Ligand SMILES: CSC[C@H]1O[C@@H](n2cnc3c(O)ncnc32)[C@H](O)[C@@H]1O
């Protein structure tokens with residue numbers, strides 16, 4: 025049993041959202057008790073380890089619901105281009121030259137960056153070396169939803185081969201690593217997957233009872249091209265194909281959704297992964313999150329890849345995401361600090377279908393982070409919820425636990441080798457560049 029005491033705890037549990045001095049009791053990777061005040065003498069005596077976290081803030085680990093950590097070596101490789109040119113001229117040529125070692129070096133860098141900035145669970149949508157990715161997640165002790173994603177601009181035979189591989193991966197890794205890994209199926213986007221291929225993917229997802237993840241309505245061009253080719257918005261097209269209610273969808277972006285699409289989405293189980301920094305940097309726009317939430321559409325946060333972001337810092341993502349909604353609607357009430365944190369915790373857990381995650385309460389998973397509550401930029405320390413959204417920096421994260429196991433203590437990584445990761449990332453980047 026592990027006991028943490030003397031903590032200010034943001035539980036995200038509506039019944040008891042904030043405990044200004046409390047404790048956590050953890051056993052077998054789960055929270056046994058989240059209490060206020062001091063633990064009993066018996067609880068202290070029974071614990072194998074007692075940690076006082078005085079001066080620190082404790083909250084659920086952050087959840088990143090869209091990304092491509094297989095492209096982490098592309099950070100800074102190409103800036104200042106719109107999505108379609110960026111993909112076709114810069115991303116895909118470099119990605120085509122990455123071998124297993126290069127992708128792995130990028131992924132290790134991403135895992136380390138995520139832990140150091142307070143992310144405990146993330147989504148990886150990628151088409152290369154996914155088994156190796158799952159092994160890396162298992163070894164690092166993180167939690168993730170993984171998928172071997174598919175681009176269908178190829179023959180029917182090739183599409184089926186990709187789908188076969190995606191299904192094999194999904195079956196093999198679902199609920200592995202002590203339940204820390206889950207899987208989904210993932211067509212890349214409406215403009216890279218013909219309708220018949222999307223139908224096939226959804227058919228398999230229904231069989232496997234898995235959600236489906238896809239980029240959707242990211243740019244104006246995507247929607248205009250779809251209208252020209254098929255005569256309808258990409259979301260309406262999914263509806264016409266009869267796949268919108270067949271599975272729980274997790275759509276990345278959802279920037280260009282009009283009233284009709286929002287109204288339809290509100291009648292589905294779908295989640296929108298809001299990726300504000302990527303959408304700004306690629307000049308795609310600002311997702312109408314305020315209107316989504318008003319209609320009861322579930323929204324979570326994602327970073328997309330560092331090639332478009334350029335960091336995996338979710339605290340920065342949620343601050344920018346929050347401010348953008350206020351600014352674009354000229355309404356300071358568009359998105360509150362509390363709702364912003366819910367998107368990054370509770371909604372993320374629901375989107376990735378991890379039960380018992382996103383809150384700190386008895387019976388839930390012991391995935392939590394600690395932040396330094398004594399930094400000058402978070403004083404007066406009286407408004408923890410506000411500071412978590414509007415003031416903290418990633419470097420304030422001091423400790424990270426997943427399933428009750430420490431992945432970082434006092435900013436030192438325990439399951440990942442920071443020096444080796446830095447060296448390999450630079451070495452592999454140069455190697456791939458030399459092949460271009
Ligand atoms: C086959 S999934 C991986 C594939 O996705 C590409 N990608 C990265 N970011 C985005 C984005 O924001 N929109 C669309 N596609 C994206 C990446 O280049 C990978 O090849």
Ligand SMILES: [Zn+2]
Nearest residue numbers: 239276328329
């Ligand atoms: Zn993406």
